[in-house]
Amino acid sequence: MAPAEIRNALASHPFLEGLPEKYLDLLSKLAFEVSFGQDEIIFREGDPSSLFYLILSGKVALEIASPGRHVIIQTLEAGDELGWSSLLENTSKQFRARCLEPVRALAFDGARVVALCEQDHEFGYHIMRRALGLVAERLRATRIQVLDVYSPKGVRAQ
Amino acid sequence: MSTASHAAAPPARPVMEPVPVQIRSVVKETHDTFTLTVAPPPGDPVSAFEPGQFSMLYVFGVGELPISISGDPAVRESLTYTVRSVGQVTYQLVTRRPGDYIGIRGPFGTSWPLKEARGKSVLIVAGGIGLAPLRPAIYSILRHRGDYNRLVILYGSRSPRDLLYRKEFAAWGLLPDTQALCTVDYGGVSWRGYVGVVTTLFRHVRMQPQETVAMICGPEIMMRYAARELEARGLPPAQIYLSMERNMKCGAGFCGHCQLGPYFVCKHGPVFAYPEIKPYLDLYEL
Known part of the structure; x- marks a missing residue:
């Protein structure tokens, strides 16, 4: 992607909606395009967190290993973010990310984004506020999932 | 749009009196859920339902349960129910065989607002x-x-x-x-x-x-x-x-x-x- 295309893609991504222009310019310089084939593993559980992705197309499954198998706990696609833990220091990936379809995304080195956040706290506020919103949304969805509302014990017999 | 409920006309027979109906088919939908089709007496009001309503299904000698009607309201010669087997009465319901009889009361309750949704x-x-x-x-x-x-x-x-x-x-x-x-x-x-x-x-x-x-x-x-x-x-x-x-x-x-x-x-x-x-x-x- 040409730099102008990258900037346009960033400006239209829901995660960065409303971000001031100067910060879009800043992020444009850090972003690079990546693509993955179907069933390709983007990262594995336990991998050091390094890259943060904004998905442009395709579908990714977040999977967790349980004895003898992997279970998909969430799917992400265009407009979603992947790998938010790279915005924290000294963390590793909690899940495996596998492409259910070919995926295109814009990637950032999480450490470089965090360094920019440290240098410019206003930029940091914008990024961390979005990251917090993302984590809160995922937490809410996960809470409902673990309630297992569709189990026989959770509903009255019909 | 009105927020009033869509009250249905009451059944013509005494509401507590079940109608015996014969089971036509029992189809396994999933590992624990089955769809039963029953044949109500021709013209019986028990079969005239609005989408969203439910019937009381009675397994003789076992018990009675409210079950939503899951079939096509335009089909009057049969009634369809999808039942998840999670207890004694539902288990007895889904293990009935074609030809067995169960009791039905209803239909009861309000329906989905299909008239209000027209044009939307x-x-x-x-x-x-x-x-x-x-x-x-x-x-x-x-x-x-x-x-x-x-x-x-x-x-x-x-x-x-x-x-x-x-x-x-x-x-x-x-x-x-x-x-x-x-x-x-x-x-x-x-x-x-x-x-x-x-x-x-x-x-x-x-x-x-x-x-x-x-x-x-x-x-x-x-x-x-x-x-x-x-x-x-x-x-x-x-x-x-x-x-x-x-x-x-x-x-x-x-x-x-x-x-x-x-x-x-x-x-x-x-x-x-x-x-x-x-x-x-x-x-x-x-």
Whole structure:
């Protein structure tokens, strides 16, 4: 992607909606395009967190290993973010990310984004506020999932 | 849009008197859910139902349960029920064989607001076996497709093996001006569809909130979150309808077992407009 295309893609991504222009310019310089084939593993559980992705197309499954198998706990696609833990220091990936379809995304080195956040706290506020919103949304969805509302014990017999 | 319930005409026979009906078929939908088709006596009012209503099904000598009607309301010669086997009475129901008899009372309760939704888009949000009470509404909309704008059906289930009416659901998604998406809470690695709670599908929906009527049925927690999310997305609360579940016994508002605030769910519900029922959704039990 040409730099102008990258900037346009960033400006239209829901995660960065409303971000001031100067910060879009800043992020444009850090972003690079990546693509993955179907069933390709983007990262594995336990991998050091390094890259943060904004998905442009395709579908990714977040999977967790349980004895003898992997279970998909969430799917992400265009407009979603992947790998938010790279915005924290000294963390590793909690899940495996596998492409259910070919995926295109814009990637950032999480450490470089965090360094920019440290240098410019206003930029940091914008990024961390979005990251917090993302984590809160995922937490809410996960809470409902673990309630297992569709189990026989959770509903009255019909 | 009116928030009043859509009261149905009472059955013509004494409400507590079951009609013996013969089971025509029992079809296994999933590992624990079955669809029963029964043959009511020709012309009997027990078979004249509106989408969203339920019957009381009686397994002689075992017990009686409220079960939503899941078949096509235009088909009068049979009644269809989708039953999840989770207890003694439901187990006895789903293990009946064609030719066996059960008792039926009803139909009871209020129906989905299909008349009010004419000229608008319809958003169906189903969770788990909650798709069963919504299926008659889907059939009715498809039968009168020109009366409605877009039809969107969102369905959440526990896992791929728990998905109901799979072939039919896939076929709905291929119809013009119709969107049918399903998601599961947990998927195996071979699952290529969505994983996540049903509300995560809302962002894929293309419709005008002000011109949309939502019909939601599923576990109460799921309905609460779905209704809140739709309201946050601009859907007027009076255009959101939910089907409530309570411990219904008599089916006619006599016994009080299913009381929810000022309502008897069997009589004033099960379908309620969201503003009517919203104050009671957060309560553990009344």
